[in-house]
Amino acid sequence: MPSPVNLVQVAQRAKVATSTVSRTINQTGKISAATQEHVRQVMREMGYKPNRVARRLRTSEGKCHLLGLIIPNIQNPFFADLARGVEDVAYQNNFAVLLCNYDEDFKKQQFYLDVMQAESVDGMILSPLHESDKAILRIVANGFSVVCVDRSLVGAAIDKVVVDNQRGAFEAVSHLLEKGHRRIGIISGPIDSSTGRERLAGYKAALAQAGVACEPALIVHGDYREESGRRLTDALLSRRSPPTALFIANNLMLIGAIETIAAKSLRIPKDIALVGFDDLPLAAVFTPPLTIVRQPTYEVGRSAAELLLKRIDEPQRATVSIQLLPELIIRKSS
Amino acid sequence: MPSPVNLVQVAQRAKVATSTVSRTINQTGKISAATQEHVRQVMREMGYKPNRVARRLRTSEGKCHLLGLIIPNIQNPFFADLARGVEDVAYQNNFAVLLCNYDEDFKKQQFYLDVMQAESVDGMILSPLHESDKAILRIVANGFSVVCVDRSLVGAAIDKVVVDNQRGAFEAVSHLLEKGHRRIGIISGPIDSSTGRERLAGYKAALAQAGVACEPALIVHGDYREESGRRLTDALLSRRSPPTALFIANNLMLIGAIETIAAKSLRIPKDIALVGFDDLPLAAVFTPPLTIVRQPTYEVGRSAAELLLKRIDEPQRATVSIQLLPELIIRKSS
DNA sequence: TTGTACGCGTTATCAC
């Protein structure tokens, strides 16, 4: 690998000091227009590209143009859309994004958290596995810029962008109740994640408001992955007195549920009504079109990136928490 | 931000030289077991984490444990699966992955290519926009470790992992011909991408073998995005004599096609038969279940990562090109 | 306005 040209070589060729070259690059200090032009010319000639690694090592924070994004599952279209939102804002601001996928795995999340710090990224956007995590709190306490997305964290003032999960779930279940369902099952998320807890709370609130008793046996917890959707749907529908409707707390588990229902040759919504959370590529043209709670996913990503950029720019600013609104899209599965 | 402990501080506290600490970390050189244990102990006490940036700056190549992955579209489940394959192998080998999504945008691809070099990653996996790209060839010529996935590059010996696109398309179209279709339209990919070219070639070969004339008007080129699927399907079906079947060269465009077909209230496969390329989350339970050419996507990612790791380990090894086989999954849309 | 010299945290090359 022929070593790429560095700042020293540019300086020699341009017959100026390294600091002059550095200053023309970073627009810091006063440099005569003539010198600047000359240096730029030489840089172009030699095909000089600043070494981002050396730059990051030298500068303490803020100007390295590298963001971290740690998400639970890149195969979930929800997080893919979110990542796009983050990416777009980052790109517009000349930041690169170090994207890591921890696969709902605690150890892997820990690994990537370490990597982010060791790479000294300017800041990171994180969708944490658990709602309370001492290690993450410590990172924040150390002054690392962190913004939570989708899932949040308790116990510290952290910038975050979330959706009103409880309200989304409330509307979904209320809709099912209006349709006359009384035995409504929920395939919820992990109980120790913020979204899991909030969506379950919305479910319970809707039942309570309608004066319908909450039957514990109809509440099951998945892990937001397809397989748990399959398994838990099977479990619920195999009960002596199965539910007539299902509220499923994320899109991947909804896919699993649909597969199980198809395997059982049950009809939607006649035999079992369905409302999901998060949109899905073919949802609108599915048979029947799927009723779901849609989140402004891309916007969540954008907002988070904007928040992070602001915090990097001004580390001492007050933390803000943005809550976006979900929307119940009523189609034909309910 | 309280500066994290560094190697020097560890050395001082342990009353040894920095080189001793470095050597215990990297298992290089001879260190007595006793000293090693002592140093490890101190490292644990102080919560020392090696600074990856400094390490990357110092070491020439190979041991930085950072891979780059540049893909056209993270919102395409195909690339999400592929990314998972790459990630899994990387994680097993303690590598982090710098994932960048260029959104089928040439300038953005260029930007990320620059970033990868400037970050001095150990190597990268790339699915290039165009089949021939001088800039990329130059990077490879400079000794940068690059592995192509899915889409390939002409003009240089590069490790690559691809799928036999021509064969996949051939089987898809042959299947349609067997079903009796004679007017088969194709929504192909970009003509200057390797997959676009190869899938079109497979289409033509199948027609030729069946002795069916190839009608240029039935060949249209999309950009692998949903919107072009919508638009081009509309164009083809609005013709005076529309095709009776459509072969659609990727999953996102297939979604667009299905939406357009639904909007026109056409029935699949009665009014228009459909075969897609790449699987899709709900494809198997869709009405009708979708016939598609399935690629071993996750495996493609895994193989590419393994190849890259090998090349990093041994830069001078002969380039290898792996071709995986696609599989036609016949369901009910054709 | 420009140049000199030092340090960021690490690894590698010498000596001992």
Added chain:
DNA sequence: GTGATAACGCGTACAA
């Protein structure tokens, strides 16, 4: 076996 010390490429006080 272990310890000094010089790089890696860049930014920045400080000097000129």
